[in-house]
Structures are given as C-alpha cells and as structure tokens.
Amino acid sequence: MSRKAVIECKHVSKTFYTLSGDHLVVDDLNFTVYENEFVVLFGPGQCGKTTVLNLITGLELPTKGEIIVAGEKVTGPSPKRGMVYQTTNLFMWYNVMKNVEFGPSVRGISKKERRKKAQHYIDLVGLTGFEKHYPVQLSGGMQQRVGIARAYCNEPDIICMDEPFGHLDAQTRYLMEKEVERISSQEKRTVVFVTNNVEEAIYLADRIILLRNLPTSVKKEYTVDLPRPRNYVSPEFLALREEITRDMDPTL
Amino acid sequence: MNTAKRINRKYKYISLISMLAFLGIWYLATAVLKLVPAYSLPDPVKVITTFVQKFYMKVPDGATLLQNIWASVKVAMLGYVFGVVIGIPTGVAMGWIKAVEKIVRPVFDFIKPIPPIALIPVMIVFFGISLQAKAIIIFFSTVIPCIVNSYSGIKQTNQIHLWVAQTFGATRRQQLFTVALPSALPMIFAGLRVAMGSSWMGLVAAELLGSTSGIGYMISVGxxxxxxxxxxxxxxxxxxxxxxxxxxxxxxxxxxxxxGSEK
Amino acid sequence: MKKSSIKQKAGTILLPAVGFVAILVIWWLLVSFTRIGLLLPTPLEVLKRFIYFLGNPIGKAFTLPMHLLISLRRVLTGFCIASVAGIIVGISMGRFKPIEAIVRPIFELVRPIPGVAWIPLAIVWFGIGETAKTFIIFMGGFVNIVVNTYAGARHVDERLMGVAYMLGASKIQAFFRVVLPSCVPYIFAGMQVGLSTCWMAVLAAEMVSSFEGVGWVIIAGQDINDMAQIFVGIIAIAVMGLLLAAFMRFMERILCRWRERGA
Structure with missing residues (x-):
C-alpha cells in the first residue's frame, strides 16, 4: 500500500541551552505520518511530547535532523500547520465567529467567503447558535470546540492537538473524544494528537507512536485496526491497553 | 555562553547611554549653544551645584533643603496618619455593615470626585496659611483612597470563605477578623500606597498655593x-x-x- | 412578598437620603448656632447662589456653566494628547526592548514627580497662557497612562501571539488583533486614573494662574472672602467629576464587553 507521507521526522534531535546547563530533550526521533491518518503520540508524563509538536509546527527548530511537512522543510510557524492547544488559547476579545475566521481573515480572504467557511466549521463542532458569544461565556468543552473549529477553518495540511482535553472533567472528556472522532471522520485530515491517556489514544488513533521518556525517541508503534466507534471495554481494546501500558517507560 | 545574560547587559548599557545622552543634550542646549535663556532652563551642572548648595544655604526661601524637606514631611505624615486611622475603619465598616453602607456610600460617592486641591481655599479661609490647613488637605487626599480600597477589599471577600467560617461556628465578628480583614489586606495596602501618592500631590499643591515653608514653597519662591x-x-x-x-x-x-498580593 | 419589596425600596431610597439630610442638618446647625457661621454660609445660601450663578456671570464675563465648559475643554485637550502619547510610549516600551532600554530611565525620572509640581516650571516655560495649562494637564495624565499601558503591553500572552502567527497573521496583524485588544483593559484603567488626575491638575493650574474656569471661581472666592462662591465651585467640580467618571465607566462597558461573563 503506497500512501502519501505528509510528515517525515528524520533523525530529529533537540537540545535546550539554559542557565542550568544543556538539556537533550529529543534524541534521534524518526517517524512518518501519512495523509489523512490520525496518529497519536503517546508517552509518559513530561516526556517532551509538546516539544515534538512545537518542532512539527515550527515554533521551535530542531538542533539536528529535519522535519518535512507536505514536501516542505519546516523552518518556522506557518498557517499550513494548525494547532489545538492544551489550554484553549482563544482570543478572549473576539466572539466565536471572529475566533474561527481569524486564520482566513488575516490571510485576506473575503468576508463573505470566510464567514461561510467559518459557519461550516462552527456547525461541524456543534456550536451553531453560539456565533456571537464571547469565550468567557462558554464552558471549557465549548471553548475547546472553538479551538478545534479555528484550527480546521484555516484548512491546514496537518492539525496538531496538544492534550486538548487535559483540562476537562472526565465526562466532558469522553464526550469530546467522541466528537473528535466524529469530526475527523466527517472532515478527513492528517492529525497528530498528543496525549498521556492510554484510553484516549486507543479510542482515537489509526496508529499510536509510543515515545520514550526523556530524551524522547520512538519506542514502539501500534497500528490500531479496531472497528469504529470503538468500545472502551471490548477484549481487543483492553488487550491493546494492557500491552501499551506494559511497554511504557515508568515515570516519577 | 550565556546569551540571556549578555543581552540583558547590552540593554543596561543602552539605558546608561540613553541617560548620558539626555544629560549631554541638556548640557549642549543650555550651556554650550544657549538655545534657551538660563532663567528658563539652567544647565545640568548649575542644577547640581544649586542642589548641593541648598544643603547649607538658606537663600532664597529662608531654609535649607533639609529644613524644607522636614517641613513638608512633617505635615504630610500628620495628615496621612489621621487619614489612615479614620479612613480604614470607615471603609471596613462600609463594606461590612449594610446600614452604614447604605447611609454613607451615597454621601461618599458625592465627595469622592472632589479633588482635595479644591478644598485648599476653604482651609485657607478657615485656618489661614497654617499647618492645620495643609494637614487637613492631606487628610482628605489620604482618607478617600483608604476608604475606597478597604471598602472594596472587604466587599470582595470570597463568600465561600465566609460560609466555611460559618460552618465552623464563627460569629459575625470572628468572621470579620479571621476571614474578611486578612483577605482584604492586600487591597487595603494598595490603598495606603495610592493614598501616599495623592497626599504627596495634595501637599505640593497646598504648599504652592499658600505656605511659608516646605519644598512646594521653595519651588514657588523659585x-x-x-x-x-x-x-x-x-x-x-x-x-x-x-x-x-x-x-x-x-x-x-x-x-x-x-x-501574595493581587497582581 | 409585596410588603417586603416596598420595604426594600424604602431602604434603598430612604437610607441614602438619611446620610445627605444628616450632613445638611449638621451643617445648618453649625452655621446657625456656632461661630463657624461667621465664615460658613448655610446650605440654602449656597444653593441659592448656585442657581443664581447658573444664569449670571461670576467675575466679569462667564456664567458657572461657561466656567465649567472652559475647564472641561482644557482637561479634554490635555487628556487626549496625554492618552495618545501615553499609549504610544507605553506600548512601544512594553513591546520593543531597545525602546524600553532607551526611554525607561528617563521616564523613571519623571514618574515620581507629582503632576502639580510642574506648574511653576510650566509657567516659567510657557507663560500663563493655555499652553502652560495644557502642559500641566498633560503631565498629570501622561504618567498614569504610560505606567498602565506599559504593564498591559508586557502582560500580552506570548502563547496567543504564537497562535496568531501560526494562523498566518503578520506582525502588524498580530499587533492590531492581539497586542492592542489585550492592552485595552489596562489602557482603560490608566485613562480612568489619568482623567481624574487631569481634572485635579486643571484645578491646580487654574488656581495658580488663570482668569476663568472652575479653579478660578474657587480662588476668586478666596480672594474676595466669599465662602458661598467657593462652595458653588466645589459642588460644580463634584458634579462634573461624577459625570466624567460615569462617562468613563460607560466607555469601559462598551470597549471591554468581552470580559463580562453574564448573558
């Protein structure tokens, strides 16, 4: 099966130089993500997952090696690579509509066109009727939906999600996992999703990349071919969960 | 190879150079090029000599710099202490007791926007050019921010904390001293700071308008x-x-x- | 149910009235039965005079509303210049390190000087015309607005800047859509404080040297020993201050709507 590679991480290393010394955070990281694939980067605690996302989106540059996204080497942030954050990071002074259309708006797309596009994604994430609301008036889960719509609305090549449900309560978290699955099946995109929750990883992923604890590198990969929507308590689900937990590096 | 520190040091040098440039331009414009007459803006060297001379010379206003400072600080302290002693309890009472709030708040809201400076002539008519007149002006400059901040500090007490105290059986009085006041403390402190600034301003205005001593008086003689x-x-x-x-x-x-204060 | 709501309404109207009435009664009693009456007019006299001055000139030419408008025009001129300059200086200091390094030491030198202290220097520099007054009012507002705007510009969430860049915003777009909006609450806080210090500065300036304006009304009252005129001036100032504060709150409600949780 020849699939188109969208993200290629080639021998990527990252060292942080700080006052207290040099820290090797990412060490010879190699992986590939294919078009329209939902890949979960899974790893223990503070294992440098966010740094990997920052490298992919170009917020930070690798010390060694290179990352190629959609045929281009990453040299800095670009609207072609969208991001959904752990904390919502919405523009508090803009209402939902203006937040979602921010990307198209700064890229100079006509008001009529970007409104139409934004409305489509607001509908997609289930926020129809909340277009005029300001972020402070929304619940945590709803704010996260705005964040997702904002990332999708910019129509990037890839979307990175950095523990987007880390701050939500358990109920909302389950609901949002279902929502993300629905959204990503309706709008096929290449998604790199970071989490430290093994259930969330298995529930969402086409493929799981297990990362080592600091310095980060790939420990193992799992292809998840369970039928969707997945059942959290099916024997296959539990077996995979068992296997990944066993393989995972211990943390403090 | 400590980049962060090196950049910081670079900005410190820029600050230093900026300061020197400021003094340099001032000196150049006044002493060398004489762009402005000396009575309008003296050169920096002259300012420094005058500054030093004022420590022992009484001309032209009849007191040395230190005497003037003492005269000002004395009045300021007097008015300030009275303002704090009266302002904080008033503000706390307004914030804690409903009836006091209802009666005093509207009167206070009307008085609040009056700049204490406006009261200077009233005080001069009442007390003449005297210590009392100035002290009362400073009292007014102090008391208003003290009331505002202690009132809103008490008002912003977290209701849940009060409920917690209640469930432990605290009386209303205990709630005030163990919960409301401590949580209002940063706010009250900010009020003290604001009050210091505004009383300092009130003092200068009072000394400019009617005084026989103090830094403001020295300035107006100048x-x-x-x-x-x-x-x-x-x-x-x-x-x-x-x-x-x-x-x-x-x-x-x-x-x-x-x-931690609220910042 | 109905009874209690009537009782409540009575409470919100009656109790505040109690405060005002008490003050007026004490004032009236003091004036009628003590020697203070030699200096202080009764509340009724002040009210009569207030109404009289609404239609008749104080001094040579202007009625009370005209004096108020003159002061207001001066305040607004100085305040607007101070706001524009203050916002520009504050934001550039907060966002650009080199500018911060250059401007900050000089600003720190000016910052602790109370606004009214500039009056004598302003008069020496600009004479007693409008320029001097505008300068004094400018200095009164400028410092507060810079301090607050600077704090706001430094507190811009860098992650949000990252978000904006990642969504494709240019530096200029990020400035207008992220830096500026997140500074607005700070700028506004600075402008509110600034407006009240400007209002204070105009009074001080008019009291020191002027031929019109509310500050002059008060100082002229002092010169002719007319306490009623001083009080008319003070009340006019309080009313104007209330109106200005209400206007600023209204503007804040509009500009900072996104911070309100309700509805």
Whole structure:
C-alpha cells in the first residue's frame, strides 16, 4: 500500500541551552505520518511530547535532523500547520465567529467567503447558535470546540492537538473524544494528537507512536485496526491497553 | 555562553547611554549653544551645584533643603496618619455593615470626585496659611483612597470563605477578623500606597498655593524669582522622596502582606 | 412578598437620603448656632447662589456653566494628547526592548514627580497662557497612562501571539488583533486614573494662574472672602467629576464587553 507521507521526522534531535546547563530533550526521533491518518503520540508524563509538536509546527527548530511537512522543510510557524492547544488559547476579545475566521481573515480572504467557511466549521463542532458569544461565556468543552473549529477553518495540511482535553472533567472528556472522532471522520485530515491517556489514544488513533521518556525517541508503534466507534471495554481494546501500558517507560 | 545574560547587559548599557545622552543634550542646549535663556532652563551642572548648595544655604526661601524637606514631611505624615486611622475603619465598616453602607456610600460617592486641591481655599479661609490647613488637605487626599480600597477589599471577600467560617461556628465578628480583614489586606495596602501618592500631590499643591515653608514653597519662591534651578532642584527632590517612599512601601508590603498580593 | 419589596425600596431610597439630610442638618446647625457661621454660609445660601450663578456671570464675563465648559475643554485637550502619547510610549516600551532600554530611565525620572509640581516650571516655560495649562494637564495624565499601558503591553500572552502567527497573521496583524485588544483593559484603567488626575491638575493650574474656569471661581472666592462662591465651585467640580467618571465607566462597558461573563 503506497500512501502519501505528509510528515517525515528524520533523525530529529533537540537540545535546550539554559542557565542550568544543556538539556537533550529529543534524541534521534524518526517517524512518518501519512495523509489523512490520525496518529497519536503517546508517552509518559513530561516526556517532551509538546516539544515534538512545537518542532512539527515550527515554533521551535530542531538542533539536528529535519522535519518535512507536505514536501516542505519546516523552518518556522506557518498557517499550513494548525494547532489545538492544551489550554484553549482563544482570543478572549473576539466572539466565536471572529475566533474561527481569524486564520482566513488575516490571510485576506473575503468576508463573505470566510464567514461561510467559518459557519461550516462552527456547525461541524456543534456550536451553531453560539456565533456571537464571547469565550468567557462558554464552558471549557465549548471553548475547546472553538479551538478545534479555528484550527480546521484555516484548512491546514496537518492539525496538531496538544492534550486538548487535559483540562476537562472526565465526562466532558469522553464526550469530546467522541466528537473528535466524529469530526475527523466527517472532515478527513492528517492529525497528530498528543496525549498521556492510554484510553484516549486507543479510542482515537489509526496508529499510536509510543515515545520514550526523556530524551524522547520512538519506542514502539501500534497500528490500531479496531472497528469504529470503538468500545472502551471490548477484549481487543483492553488487550491493546494492557500491552501499551506494559511497554511504557515508568515515570516519577 | 550565556546569551540571556549578555543581552540583558547590552540593554543596561543602552539605558546608561540613553541617560548620558539626555544629560549631554541638556548640557549642549543650555550651556554650550544657549538655545534657551538660563532663567528658563539652567544647565545640568548649575542644577547640581544649586542642589548641593541648598544643603547649607538658606537663600532664597529662608531654609535649607533639609529644613524644607522636614517641613513638608512633617505635615504630610500628620495628615496621612489621621487619614489612615479614620479612613480604614470607615471603609471596613462600609463594606461590612449594610446600614452604614447604605447611609454613607451615597454621601461618599458625592465627595469622592472632589479633588482635595479644591478644598485648599476653604482651609485657607478657615485656618489661614497654617499647618492645620495643609494637614487637613492631606487628610482628605489620604482618607478617600483608604476608604475606597478597604471598602472594596472587604466587599470582595470570597463568600465561600465566609460560609466555611460559618460552618465552623464563627460569629459575625470572628468572621470579620479571621476571614474578611486578612483577605482584604492586600487591597487595603494598595490603598495606603495610592493614598501616599495623592497626599504627596495634595501637599505640593497646598504648599504652592499658600505656605511659608516646605519644598512646594521653595519651588514657588523659585518661580517668583525666576530661579528655575531652584524649581528643578525642588521637583527633583520631590521625585527622589517619591521614589524612597515607594521603595519603603515595597519593603513593607513584602513584610506584611503574606500569601501574595493581587497582581 | 409585596410588603417586603416596598420595604426594600424604602431602604434603598430612604437610607441614602438619611446620610445627605444628616450632613445638611449638621451643617445648618453649625452655621446657625456656632461661630463657624461667621465664615460658613448655610446650605440654602449656597444653593441659592448656585442657581443664581447658573444664569449670571461670576467675575466679569462667564456664567458657572461657561466656567465649567472652559475647564472641561482644557482637561479634554490635555487628556487626549496625554492618552495618545501615553499609549504610544507605553506600548512601544512594553513591546520593543531597545525602546524600553532607551526611554525607561528617563521616564523613571519623571514618574515620581507629582503632576502639580510642574506648574511653576510650566509657567516659567510657557507663560500663563493655555499652553502652560495644557502642559500641566498633560503631565498629570501622561504618567498614569504610560505606567498602565506599559504593564498591559508586557502582560500580552506570548502563547496567543504564537497562535496568531501560526494562523498566518503578520506582525502588524498580530499587533492590531492581539497586542492592542489585550492592552485595552489596562489602557482603560490608566485613562480612568489619568482623567481624574487631569481634572485635579486643571484645578491646580487654574488656581495658580488663570482668569476663568472652575479653579478660578474657587480662588476668586478666596480672594474676595466669599465662602458661598467657593462652595458653588466645589459642588460644580463634584458634579462634573461624577459625570466624567460615569462617562468613563460607560466607555469601559462598551470597549471591554468581552470580559463580562453574564448573558
């Protein structure tokens, strides 16, 4: 099966130089993500997952090696690579509509066109009727939906999600996992999703990349071919969960 | 190879150069090029000499710089202490007791926007050019921010904390002293700081408008005699004292307000 | 149910009235039965005079509303210049390190000087015309607006800047859509404080040297020993201050709507 590679991480290393010394955070990281694939980067605690996302989106540059996204080497942030954050990071002074259309708006797309596009994604994430609301008036889960719509609305090549449900309560978290699955099946995109929750990883992923604890590198990969929507308590689900937990590096 | 520190040092040099450039331009414009007459803006060297001379010379206003500072600080302290002693309890009472709030608040809201400066003539008519007149002006400058801040500090007490105290059986009085007051402390402290600034301003205005001593008086004599070096020395002295006061408040705040202020 | 709501309404109207009435009664009693009456007019006299001055000139030419408008025009001129300059200086200091390094030491020198202390220097520099007054009012507002705007510009959430860049915003777009909006609450806080210090500065300036304006009304009252005129001036100032504060709150409600949780 020849699939188109969208993200290629080639021998990527990252060292942080700080006052207290040099820290090797990412060490010879190699992986590939294919078009329209939902890949979960899974790893223990503070294992440098966010740094990997920052490298992919170009917020930070690798010390060694290179990352190629959609045929281009990453040299800095670009609207072609969208991001959904752990904390919502919405523009508090803009209402939902203006937040979602921010990307198209700064890229100079006509008001009529970007409104139409934004409305489509607001509908997609289930926020129809909340277009005029300001972020402070929304619940945590709803704010996260705005964040997702904002990332999708910019129509990037890839979307990175950095523990987007880390701050939500358990109920909302389950609901949002279902929502993300629905959204990503309706709008096929290449998604790199970071989490430290093994259930969330298995529930969402086409493929799981297990990362080592600091310095980060790939420990193992799992292809998840369970039928969707997945059942959290099916024997296959539990077996995979068992296997990944066993393989995972211990943390403090 | 410490980049962060190196950049910081670079900016420190820029600051230093900027300061020197400022003095240099001032010197060039006044002493060398004589762009402005000396009675309007003296050169920096002249300002420094006057500053030093004022420590032992009584001309032109009849007192040395230190005597003037003492005269000002004395009045300021007097008015300030009274303002604090009356302002904080009033504000706390307004915030804690509903009836007091309802009666006093509207009157207070009407008085609040009156700048204390406007009261100077009233005080001069009542007390003449005297210590009382100035002290009362400073009292007004102090009491208003003290009331505002202690009132809103008490008002912003977290209702849940009060409920917690209630469930432990605290009386209303205990709730005030164990919950409301401690949680209002950072706010009250901020009020003390604001009050210090506004009382300092009130003092200067009072001394400019009617006084026979103090830094404000020295400045107004400087103006009458077209001695701008005296004016600038006075203004700089006010600034330096202002800095000292705010440093003092920083220290006090670190000592007294624990658990972090609201910033 | 109905009874209690009537009782409540009575409470919100009656109790505040109690405060005002008490003050007026004490005032009236003091004036009628003590020697203070030699200096202080009764509340009724002040009210009569207030109404009289609404239509008749104080001094040579202007009625009370005209004096108020003159002061207001001066305040607004100085305040607007101070706002524009203050926002520009504050934001550039907060966002650009080199500018911060250059401007900050000089600003720190000016910052602790109370606004009114500039009056004598302003008169020496600009005479007693409008320029001097605008300068004094400018200095009164400028410092507060810079301090607050600077704090706001430094507190811009860098992650949000990252978000904006990642969504494709240019530096200019990020400035107008992220930096500026997140500074607005700070700028507004600075402008509110600034407006009240400007209002204070105009009074001081008019009291020191002027032929019209509310500050002059008060000082002229002092010169002719007319306490009623002083009080008319003070009340006019309070009313104007209330209106200005209400206007600023209204503007804040509009500009900072996104911070309100309700509805």
């Amino acid at each position: 103006r009458a005699l077209l001695r701008s070096d005296i004016i600038i020395v006075g203004i700089l002295t006010l600034g330096i004292i202002g800095i000292l006061i705010s440093v003092m408040f920083d220290l006090l705040e670190k000592l007294l307000v624990r658990g």
